[in-house]
Structure formats: structure tokens, C-alpha cells
Amino acid sequence: xxxIALAPAGRRMxxxxxxxxxxxxxxxxVVFTALAVPLVLPFTVRPALDxxxxxxxxxxxxxxxxxxxxxxSFLFAVYTSLVNTYVARREELVLKRLRTGELSDTEILxxxxxxxxxxxxxxxxxxSVACGVLLHTGAPRAPYLTVLGxxxxxxxxxxxxxxxxxxxxxxxxxxxxxxxLVFVSMVGxxxxxxxxxxxxxxxxxxxxxxxxxxMRLVGAGWTGRLDSxxxxxxxxxxxxxxxxxxxxxxxxxxxxxxx
Amino acid sequence: MDANEHVMEITDxxxxxxxxxxxxxxxxxxxxRGEVFALLGTNGAGKTSTVEVIEGLSPPASGRVRVLGRxxxxxxxxxxxxxxxxxxxxxxxxxxxxxxxxxxxxGCVSGARPEGEVLHLxxxxxxxxxxxxxxxxxxxxxxxxxxxxxxxPEVLFLDEPTTGLxxxxxxxxxxxxxALRDGGTTVLLTTHYLDEAEGLADRLAILHDGxxxxxxxxxxxxxxxxxxxxxxxxxxxxxxxxxxxxxxxxCGHEVDGGVxxxxxxxxxxxxxxxxxxxxxxxxxxxxxxARSASLEEAFLGIAREQEVMA
Numbered sequence: 001x002x003x004i005a006l007a008p009a010g011r012r013m014x015x016x017x018x019x020x021x022x023x024x025x026x027x028x029x030v031v032f033t034a035l036a037v038p039l040v041l042p043f044t045v046r047p048a049l050d051x052x053x054x055x056x057x058x059x060x061x062x063x064x065x066x067x068x069x070x071x072x073s074f075l076f077a078v079y080t081s082l083v084n085t086y087v088a089r090r091e092e093l094v095l096k097r098l099r100t101g102e103l104s105d106t107e108i109l110x111x112x113x114x115x116x117x118x119x120x121x122x123x124x125x126x127x128s129v130a131c132g133v134l135l136h137t138g139a140p141r142a143p144y145l146t147v148l149g150x151x152x153x154x155x156x157x158x159x160x161x162x163x164x165x166x167x168x169x170x171x172x173x174x175x176x177x178x179x180x181l182v183f184v185s186m187v188g189x190x191x192x193x194x195x196x197x198x199x200x201x202x203x204x205x206x207x208x209x210x211x212x213x214x215m216r217l218v219g220a221g222w223t224g225r226l227d228s229x230x231x232x233x234x235x236x237x238x239x240x241x242x243x244x245x246x247x248x249x250x251x252x253x254x255x256x257x258x259x
Numbered sequence: 260m261d262a263n264e265h266v267m268e269i270t271d272x273x274x275x276x277x278x279x280x281x282x283x284x285x286x287x288x289x290x291x292r293g294e295v296f297a298l299l300g301t302n303g304a305g306k307t308s309t310v311e312v313i314e315g316l317s318p319p320a321s322g323r324v325r326v327l328g329r330x331x332x333x334x335x336x337x338x339x340x341x342x343x344x345x346x347x348x349x350x351x352x353x354x355x356x357x358x359x360x361x362x363x364x365x366g367c368v369s370g371a372r373p374e375g376e377v378l379h380l381x382x383x384x385x386x387x388x389x390x391x392x393x394x395x396x397x398x399x400x401x402x403x404x405x406x407x408x409x410x411x412p413e414v415l416f417l418d419e420p421t422t423g424l425x426x427x428x429x430x431x432x433x434x435x436x437x438a439l440r441d442g443g444t445t446v447l448l449t450t451h452y453l454d455e456a457e458g459l460a461d462r463l464a465i466l467h468d469g470x471x472x473x474x475x476x477x478x479x480x481x482x483x484x485x486x487x488x489x490x491x492x493x494x495x496x497x498x499x500x501x502x503x504x505x506x507x508x509x510c511g512h513e514v515d516g517g518v519x520x521x522x523x524x525x526x527x528x529x530x531x532x533x534x535x536x537x538x539x540x541x542x543x544x545x546x547x548x549a550r551s552a553s554l555e556e557a558f559l560g561i562a563r564e565q566e567v568m569a
Contacts, residue, residue: 008369015366019355026354089352097350097406100314101367102339 016111038072062137063222069127071191082161141224149217152238159245213238272322282308284469300466343412353392368410396423484552490544507532
């Protein structure tokens with residue numbers, strides 16, 4: 001039964017994703033932010049990383065940069081670009097139209113997100129390889145942690161984008177409403193500032209931020225050092241945020257413009 | 260297929276918006292299989308608010324809606340493969356081409372017709388490579404219709420399908436709707452064009468202020484309304500110069516400038532009386548116009564009645 005039901009759902013989401021991919025290619029602003037920012041920003045934080053004695057954070061410079069790069073992919077290739085996409089499709093009444101068809105609400109949001117998620121994933125892999133080769137970071141010591149981090153980050157980022165879209169009235173205001181999560185995550189979730197460098201008390205609060213769990217898993221993938229207690233904490237936090245975000249989207253997402 | 264099967268059953272439907280505005284205030288009607296049913300009304304009468312609930316886009320505030328025997332909102336997955344919806348406006352990404360838009364939608368419906376066939380059907384065959392943002396308003400309506408028809412639906416919702424179309428485009432759309440009806444498709448149509456409802460609908464309901472003011476076949480609805488005679492009296496003549504209006508069978512009248520409008524349920528008797536009087540008195544009635552009730556009179560009559568009541 002489930003495989004019979006899944007095949008058409010997959011076909012529908014593929015059709016939607018294909019159209020979204022064409023649209024993504026035609027929106028230069030979004031493509032620039034999604035591609036350039038995660039590629040350039042990690043290098044701008046490198047001097048800071050060098051000065052902050054990354055040894056203290058337990059992460060070599062290459063690993064810290066690759067982690068930062070993956071975080072920037074979550075934030076810019078996926079989160080920010082999807083806030084833009086969800087709001088634009090809602091305001092163009094595309095989401096309303098899609099809801100008149102056979103797609104379920106989940107399929108609509110997932111299909112729309114697929115190109116951005118694929119872009120984020122490709123970027124994360126590319127940057128990891130680049131850092132591994134150019135900065136001699138080598139392969140992750142605990143690849144399963146990297147995979148867990150990537151998967152949870154790539155599920156959570158679109159859900160957070162849908163949630164942000166719910167409180168965003170126009171594509172233009174999306175440039176403002178997306179900022180709080182971007183800043184908070186960059187500072188508090190171990191993206192621009194390695195988590196190990198934060199004072200303990202602040203660090204324990206920041207560990208509760210939405211992207212902290214996925215980022216911690218990604219970071220630990222490089223070192224392979226994460227005791228089971230920490231692993232459990234990161235996993236539970238990532239899973240809890242996914243559940244909360246999905247629930248909140250189902251409850252508060254807006255499918256039509258306000259009149 | 261049972262011709263008397265009710266494809267849509269709407270019972271005491273109400274819809275209330277978040278601000279508390281009650282757009283639909285208790286509507287009941289049904290649509291039989293293979294029928295074209297029109298919801299007619301002025302802007303703000305509640306047509307789109309009603310149709311959106313029947314399409315399953317929103318739940319009703321109260322009342323019962325069944326489409327093909329199921330609740331279109333809670334049983335969405337069961338109903339949608341059998342319905343096609345043409346929304347009142349847009350809903351296309353501006354940067355996709357016509358062909359890309361149709362291909363996307365074709366991937367989202369079960370049993371899609373060939374994409375080229377549908378575009379040809381609505382007269383967009385030559386525009387496949389054009390971006391949606393470059394289409395005219397009328398072409399967008401046709402694209403909308405193409406998507407609604409793509410899954411070869413049993414039930415078709417058309418929300419103001421010809422708004423923005425030129426005369427030829429409207430006729431093409433009407434021919435298409437008639438052909439679909441002849442093929443067994445059930446159609447729920449909203450329009451504010453009276454000739455459209457009169458020409459296409461098997462039955463219709465006139466909505467006013469969120470309620471059904473009258474319903475029936477176009478003939479039934481117009482039969483309830485009086486016929487109309489209007490003419491201009493020459494200078495120096497007044498309404499009082501005519502024979503007593505009651506004797507002519509007139510049931511209502513207005514004088515606007517020099518133009519006299521009479522309403523009657525006995526058009527022949529009234530017309531004969533007026534013309535005989537004019538002949539005997541040597542009066543020329545310029546702008547003489549006598550016509551049976553049309554849907555337009557019915558429509559205006561209902562709006563007038565409701566205003567008097569309010």
C-alpha cells in the first residue's frame with residue numbers, strides 16, 4: 001500500500017522540483033546568494049579562526065572552515081533562498097493553485113524545497129572535499145556523524161524557512177525576517193564562531209538553538225570526538241527541532257496572501 | 260452513470276473570515292451529474308467564497324459539503340483526482356514558459372492528457388515557448404483552463420472563466436464548456452456575465468449578500484420577472500396622457516427625463532395598448548423598445564428588491 005501511494009507522490013514532487021529548478025536558474029539574485037556566500041564567507045572567517053586558537057575548540061582550522069562552510073550552505077543555499085521562494089510562490093498564488101490539485105500540503109512544501117536542498121547538499125559535499133584536499137583536513141573521522149548532521153540540517157533548514165515565510169508578508173520583507181536566525185546561528189550554533197570557544201554558560205544555552213544540533217554533529221564528524229552523552233544531546237536537539245518546526249508549519253503556514 | 264446522481268450537495272453552507280465577516284450565510288443547492296450550474300452575482304455576493312469551500316480549499320464555518328459523495332476538504336486525496344479547478348486569478352510562476360507550466364501540472368495529476376492536446380484545445384498551441392509573464396490577461400485565463408482540463412476531470416470548477424477575454428475568446432470558451440458538458444462533465448461556474456449564465460447554464464442560482472436570492476433554470480428565473488417596454492414621449496406629452504396603466508396590464512413604471520419605462524407580465528396586451536394609443540393620438544414614440552424579461556432584469560430586479568428590504 002505505502003509503496004503504491006509513494007510512487008505518485010514521488011512523481012508529483014519531481015514535477016514540482018523540476019519547475020522550481022528552472023525558476024531557481026532564472027533568479028540571479030537568489031543564485032548568487034546561494035552559491036557565492038557559502039563559498040566566500042568561510043574564507044573571510046579564516047583569520048579569525050586562526051587567531052582564536054582553534055586548538056582550544058578541539059577542531060583544526062580546516063575542519064572548522066569546512067564546518068563553517070556547511071553551516072553557511074544551510075543558512076544561505078537552503079534557508080534564506082527558501083524563505084524567498086515560499087513567500088514568492090504564496091504571493092503569486094502558486095501555492096493556492098497547487099492546493100487545488102492532487103499534491104498534499106507536505107508534497108507541495110517538499111517538492112518546492114528539493115532544488116535548494118540538493119544545491120545545499122552538493123555545496124556541502126564540494127566544500128568538504130575542497131577543505132579536505134586544500135587544507136589537508138582529510139576525510140571525516142566519523143562520517144556517520146557528518147551524514148546525520150547533513151540530513152538533520154537539510155530537513156530543518158526548509159522547515160525553518162517555511163516557518164519564517166509564515167510571518168513574512170512580501171519577498172522584500174523576507175530579507176529582514178530571515179536575518180535573526182542567520183545571525184543567531186552564525187554566532188551561537190558553531191558556524192562563524194566554533195562552539196567550543198563560547199563561555200560555558202552561554203554555550204549551554206546556545207546548544208539549544210535550532211541549528212546547533214546539526215552543526216555539532218557535522219563538527220564532530222571531522223574530529224570523531226563526541227561522547228555518547230553529547231551525541232545523544234545533539235541528536236535529541238536536532239530531532240526535537242525538526243518535530244517542532246514541522247508541527248509549527250502545519251499549524252501556522254499561510255497558503256494565500258493576506259487580503 | 261445515474262443522471263440524477265448529485266455530484267455536488269451543499270447544505271446550509273456558511274463561511275466566516277478571520278475578521279468575523281460572514282461572506283456566505285447559509286447556502287443550499289445541489290448539482291446533478293452532467294449539469295452546468297452557474298453561480299451568478301455581483302462582486303462581493305459570495306461566489307468565490309462559496310466555490311473555494313466546494314473546491315475544498317477551505318473548510319466551511321458550518322454546513323455540509325459533498326463532492327462525489329465525499330468531503331472535499333477532509334477527504335482531499337480521494338476527491339482531487341476527479342476534479343479540475345480554474346481559479347479566479349493567476350497562480351503561475353511568471354518566469355516559467357507555457358509548456359513548462361503545463362508539464363509541471365501534468366506531472367501532478369493522474370491520467371494527464373497529452374500536453375500539446377490541451378494547449379491546442381484552449382487555443383494556446385502556438386504559445387508554448389512563451390514565458391507566462393508575457394501572456395495577455397486572456398491568454399492566462401486560457402492557460403488556467405488548460406490546467407483545469409489536464410486531468411480530464413469529472414467535475415470542473417470554473418471561477419469567472421471568461422473575465423478578461425475578448426468576444427471571440429469568450430465564444431471559444433463557451434463552445435468548449437458545452438462540448439465538455441455533452442461529454443458528461445459536471446461544471447460549476449461562477450460569472451458576473453448574465454449572457455454567459457443564460458447561454459451556458461442548465462440551472463443557476465443568483466447570489467446576493469451571501470445568500471441565494473433565487474434559483475432554477477434560466478427560463479424559470481426569468482419567467483418570474485416582468486417584461487419591459489420603454490419609449491420617449493414627445494415634448495408636451497406626459498405619462499398621464501396614456502390610458503390608465505392598470506388597464507394596459509402595467510405592474511410598475513418609472514419616468515426618467517422624458518423616457519418612460521413600463522413593467523408588465525402581459526407584454527402583448529401592454530404593447531398593443533400603448534401602440535394603439537400612440538397611433539390614435541398621432542404621437543411618435545422614439546426609442547421604442549419592448550422586450551421579454553431576460554436574466555438581466557431578473558438580476559437587477561433581485562438587487563432592487565434586496566435594497567428595498569435593507
